[in-house]
Amino acid sequence: MAASAGGALPLRTRARAKVNLDLRVLGRRPDGYHELESLVAFAGIGDELALDPGPSLSLTIAGPRAAGLEADDRNLVLRAARAFGQAFPGTHAGAFHLTKRLPVASGIGGGSADAAAALRLLARLNGIALSDPTLREVAAGVGADVPVCLESRARLMAGIGDRLGPALRLPSLFAVLVNPGVPVETVGVFRALGLAAGDRLLAAGGGLPALPTSAAELRAVLARSGNDLAVPAQRIAPEIGEVLERLAALPGSRLVRMSGSGATCFALFDDCVASAAAAKALARQRPEWWVRATLLR
Numbered sequence: 563m564a565a566s567a568g569g570a571l572p573l574r575t576r577a578r579a580k581v582n583l584d585l586r587v588l589g590r591r592p593d594g595y596h597e598l599e600s601l602v603a604f605a606g607i608g609d610e611l612a613l614d615p616g617p618s619l620s621l622t623i624a625g626p627r628a629a630g631l632e633a634d635d636r637n638l639v640l641r642a643a644r645a646f647g648q649a650f651p652g653t654h655a656g657a658f659h660l661t662k663r664l665p666v667a668s669g670i671g672g673g674s675a676d677a678a679a680a681l682r683l684l685a686r687l688n689g690i691a692l693s694d695p696t697l698r699e700v701a702a703g704v705g706a707d708v709p710v711c712l713e714s715r716a717r718l719m720a721g722i723g724d725r726l727g728p729a730l731r732l733p734s735l736f737a738v739l740v741n742p743g744v745p746v747e748t749v750g751v752f753r754a755l756g757l758a759a760g761d762r763l764l765a766a767g768g769g770l771p772a773l774p775t776s777a778a779e780l781r782a783v784l785a786r787s788g789n790d791l792a793v794p795a796q797r798i799a800p801e802i803g804e805v806l807e808r809l810a811a812l813p814g815s816r817l818v819r820m821s822g823s824g825a826t827c828f829a830l831f832d833d834c835v836a837s838a839a840a841a842k843a844l845a846r847q848r849p850e851w852w853v854r855a856t857l858l859r
């Protein structure tokens with residue numbers, strides 16, 4: 563991108579993929595939203611967002627996953643930017659350019675990460691701290707997953723995504739992320755769970771017993787949990803079953819799970835040699851799937 567009209571270089575940030583390492587649904591609130599508990603980590607891969615400061619707000623989109631994603635008012639980048647402008651009157655915005663690399667509607671929060679990235683860039687441009695309570699409210703108003711994506715640090719997430727634990731220094735996990743190319747809408751998966759408003763299922767678990775110090779220890783903790791949205795998601799997208807089976811069958815695959823409301827699933831490996839080899843093997847088996855080896859932390 564060229565320098566802005568004023569000569570300043572555009573601001574840039576990475577919108578990292580969010581991965582729900584586990585996810586429990588505790589119940590459904592009277593307003594219809596579901597109470598969750600989830601240990602969230604972030605991948606090394608993501609979309610990229612640039613902001614060229616200027617007088618008017620706009621968005622352009624390019625990149626390998628841009629097809630079908632409109633740069634209109636429904637786009638989460640513009641929704642976040644407009645909400646920011648309303649909450650912080652008189653602040654500056656400009657021209658956003660999104661490089662879309664993450665599959666859309668895939669349970670790894672690409673849209674939420676883009677919205678959070680827009681808020682980070684606007685906060686940087688206007689000298690607003692990421693810890694600003696109004697900024698956090700704006701994030702929560704754009705989407706349930708946007709607050710956790712603001713800092714994109716691993717942490718426990720509770721409530722509907724609005725209650726965040728402290729940032730966690732998790733041992734790095736060598737992962738392969740896989741999406742079979744079937745978009746899955748979050749709202750449909752929650753609906754398929756079949757809970758009535760006001761239903762209470764479980765008491766809060768309280769999170770991690772102690773912070774694991776090795777990847778093997780973290781995997782052992784994760785093995786005791788799961789993703790409560792996996793069964794309803796598979797009813798909507800049966801392809802998820804094949805993704806989980808193929809991931810589990812890869813040499814060195816230690817733990818296999820779906821992220822968020824799907825359809826992206828991940829497998830964890832001991833090291834980057836094993837995860838890279840597994841990603842290569844799976845991409846050969848299913849060349850039409852989105853397959854990426856990455857670090858989660």
Ligand SMILES: C[C@@](CO)(OP(=O)(O)O)[C@H](O)COP(=O)(O)OP(=O)(O)OC[C@H]1O[C@@H](n2ccc(N)nc2=O)[C@H](O)[C@@H]1O
Binds near residue numbers: 823
């Ligand atoms: C399931 C999760 C887990 O991290 O991730 P994704 O699969 O979307 O990545 C999130 O809770 C998704 O967050 P996000 O995608 O931002 O959700 P929103 O746009 O706010 O909500 C979409 C719809 O999902 C339902 N919803 C969402 C969150 C929640 N805790 N309870 C719900 O019932 C609501 O019906 C809502 O209208």
Ligand SMILES: Nc1ncnc2c1ncn2[C@@H]1O[C@H](COP(=O)(O)OP(=O)(O)O)[C@@H](O)[C@H]1O
Binds near residue numbers: 670676
């Ligand atoms: N910048 C964006 N990137 C991805 N999806 C977006 C974006 N803006 C709006 N959306 C819409 O948001 C919804 C959720 O997208 P996404 O965050 O990718 O999935 P998920 O919530 O499953 O993790 C999709 O239906 C998509 O059309």
